[in-house]
Amino acid sequence: MFKEYISKFLKLDRRWIFLLLTIVIFVPIIKPLGLPNISIGSNTKRVYDFIEALPEGGFALLSLDYDPSTRPELHPQAIAVIRHCFRKNIRVAIMTFLPGATGLIDEIVEKIPKEYNKKDGIDYVVLPYQPNYVAVMTQLGSDIYGIFRTDTKGRSTKDLPVMKGIKSYKDMSFAMCITGTALLDAWVAYAGDKYKVPMLGGVTAVSQPGYGPYLQKGQLKGLIGGMKGAADYETLLKKLDRGTKGIDSLNLAHFLVLILIITSNIIILITKYL
Amino acid sequence: MSETWIIIGGWFAAGLTIFMFSFLYKDNPFFKIAEHLYLGAGMGWLFQVSLYDVWIPQVWDPIMQGKLLVIVPALLGLSLVAQFFPKISWVSRYGFTFVMGYGAGLAIPAVLSTDFMSQVAGTIEPIFKIGGTFNTVSAWTSAFNAFFIFFGLICVLFYFFFSVEHKGMVKKASTVGIYFLMLYFGAVFGNTVMGRFSLLYGRFDDLYFYSSSKYFYASQIIALALVIYFIIEHFTSKKRKIQQEAK
Numbered sequence: 001m002f003k004e005y006i007s008k009f010l011k012l013d014r015r016w017i018f019l020l021l022t023i024v025i026f027v028p029i030i031k032p033l034g035l036p037n038i039s040i041g042s043n044t045k046r047v048y049d050f051i052e053a054l055p056e057g058g059f060a061l062l063s064l065d066y067d068p069s070t071r072p073e074l075h076p077q078a079i080a081v082i083r084h085c086f087r088k089n090i091r092v093a094i095m096t097f098l099p100g101a102t103g104l105i106d107e108i109v110e111k112i113p114k115e116y117n118k119k120d121g122i123d124y125v126v127l128p129y130q131p132n133y134v135a136v137m138t139q140l141g142s143d144i145y146g147i148f149r150t151d152t153k154g155r156s157t158k159d160l161p162v163m164k165g166i167k168s169y170k171d172m173s174f175a176m177c178i179t180g181t182a183l184l185d186a187w188v189a190y191a192g193d194k195y196k197v198p199m200l201g202g203v204t205a206v207s208q209p210g211y212g213p214y215l216q217k218g219q220l221k222g223l224i225g226g227m228k229g230a231a232d233y234e235t236l237l238k239k240l241d242r243g244t245k246g247i248d249s250l251n252l253a254h255f256l257v258l259i260l261i262i263t264s265n266i267i268i269l270i271t272k273y274l
Numbered sequence: 275m276s277e278t279w280i281i282i283g284g285w286f287a288a289g290l291t292i293f294m295f296s297f298l299y300k301d302n303p304f305f306k307i308a309e310h311l312y313l314g315a316g317m318g319w320l321f322q323v324s325l326y327d328v329w330i331p332q333v334w335d336p337i338m339q340g341k342l343l344v345i346v347p348a349l350l351g352l353s354l355v356a357q358f359f360p361k362i363s364w365v366s367r368y369g370f371t372f373v374m375g376y377g378a379g380l381a382i383p384a385v386l387s388t389d390f391m392s393q394v395a396g397t398i399e400p401i402f403k404i405g406g407t408f409n410t411v412s413a414w415t416s417a418f419n420a421f422f423i424f425f426g427l428i429c430v431l432f433y434f435f436f437s438v439e440h441k442g443m444v445k446k447a448s449t450v451g452i453y454f455l456m457l458y459f460g461a462v463f464g465n466t467v468m469g470r471f472s473l474l475y476g477r478f479d480d481l482y483f484y485s486s487s488k489y490f491y492a493s494q495i496i497a498l499a500l501v502i503y504f505i506i507e508h509f510t511s512k513k514r515k516i517q518q519e520a521k
Contacts, residue, residue, distance in 0.1 A: 015298065015299060018298050021474070022478075025471065025474055025475055025478050026478050026482070029475075029478055029479055029482045030482065069473075070473070071476060072472050072473050072475060072476020072477070072479070073469060073472045073473065073476075099319060099320045099323035099324065099327075100316070100319065100320075102323055102327070103319075128327040128328075128331065129323050129324075129327040129328070130327070130328070131324070131328060134377065134380050134381065135376075138380060149331070150331060152327070154331075185388075185389075188388055189384040189385055189387070189388040189389070190380070190384055192388075193384070193387060193388045193392065194384060194387075204469050205465040205466070205468040205469035205472065206462070206465055206466045206469040208465050209458065209461045209462050209465055210462075213393050213396060216396055216423075217392055217393065217395070217396035219388065219392060225465070226465065226468055226469055226472055227468075227472035227475070228468065242479070245479070246472060246475045246476075246479070249471070249475045249478075250468065250471055250472065250475065253471045253474075253475075254467070254468070254471070257467060
């Protein structure tokens with residue numbers, strides 16, 4: 001009787017779980033719980049430490065290759081890294097291989113440079129979308145102006161103060177690819193390994209475990225993974241934003257999943273063996 | 275952008291998100307609208323970005339400035355479109371030949387070096403670096419990690435080695451390899467769950483944003499309208515079913 005009763009749980013309409021998940025994620029958005037983000041990921045810290053150790057006036061090439069489908073995970077990462085660069089007075093060039101990223105890049109440059117009083121063309125530049133990443137990555141190894149003659153505003157990139165002294169990878173402090181695609185692999189192969197430019201990465205949580213070998217070998221100097229990575233970076237930067245705000249919801253949702261997995265397994269054990 | 279357009283944009287964003295989520299309850303025409311709109315808008319966006327960021331600055335402007343050499347790669351690129359027209363589809367081979375040639379030339383050495391040679395070296399190097407007095411915990415853990423990864427790699431390779439029958443030591447090694455693979459899949463699954471929840475959080479966060487009075491309670495009104503639709507649809511479909519059964 002008891003077994004029959006509890007085994008009904010295993011046949012529960014999954015839409016009830018969806019509803020429960022909605023409540024668990026939505027409640028902290030309406031009323032934040034302020035759960036702390038205590039454990040900082042070592043790979044995220046490596047990215048932070050790398051940028052922190054750079055001298056002022058350095059040059060960062062950021063390839064923001066994500067579109068709205070991965071925005072909640074990757075947008076906070078990009079914002080945190082750009083804030084860090086601006087705080088360290090590192091010049092920033094933003095580029096993309098994804099057409100869907102152009103609107104998100106506009107969103108960043110409308111807001112973040114103002115916080116640090118940074119000027120377009122002097123402290124940062126946005127380079128236009130380019131297709132065919134292999135050709136672009138290879139060309140950047142010899143002459144950046146061969147592929148990016150103008151920026152998104154049609155100004156000659158060669159004449160912009162932000163590009164002073166920059167011709168190829170060897171003049172850059174680092175390159176970073178933040179992506180929900182496999183483009184980071186290409187950056188490691190065609191830029192990092194080939195031209196020895198220090199590579200940093202930011203990826204979705206799904207792809208994070210796959211980059212372990214690159215980190216172990218030093219082909220990647222550091223990696224930010226998912227929204228947790230963004231929250232870690234914001235914590236290190238002491239500038240809490242949307243990445244950290246999501247931690248409450250993530251914690252509760254993970255807790256719910258754990259409860260569901262444990263409960264289901266206990267029910268299976270009871271119905272099968274007792 | 276004017277305030278009115280921002281509010282209209284908010285209604286669109288909230289509406290399309292809710293329409294997409296409505297599929298979790300059941301398939302419905304609003305989900306279909308959102309799905310098709312997503313594909314259409316995506317293609318439209320891709321077209322305008324390609325036109326303004328690639329075609330005009332990289333092809334049109336140089337031609338206008340008299341740099342006619344640009345015509346050669348532009349024609350090679352255009353030749354790819356010919357595959358959609360059976361009578362002249364052979365023209366596309368020129369473009370494809372070029373793409374395949376330089377693509378393979380660039381990719382093969384780079385990928386072999388990055389994903390094969392470097393990773394083989396990365397697995398073996400730490401073992402050769404083991405040495406010293408082993409009087410610290412980190413020295414022991416480093417040594418253990420180096421051997422553990424090496425051992426795991428060999429076992430997983432045995433699992434994927436199909437030219438020898440899997441029995442005896444080979445079977446044991448490949449079984450251990452499966453456990454290593456399962457550990458990896460577990461880590462990936464955990465991260466996948468976290469990633470999907472992050473995306474869900476992102477949409478909910480936006481829905482909450484659009485639920486404010488500034489957006490005239492877009493999220494609440496659209497969600498409520500959809501709930502009413504489902505209730506009406508439930509009763510009308512039930513009525514239809516009864517009528518059909520009566521016939």
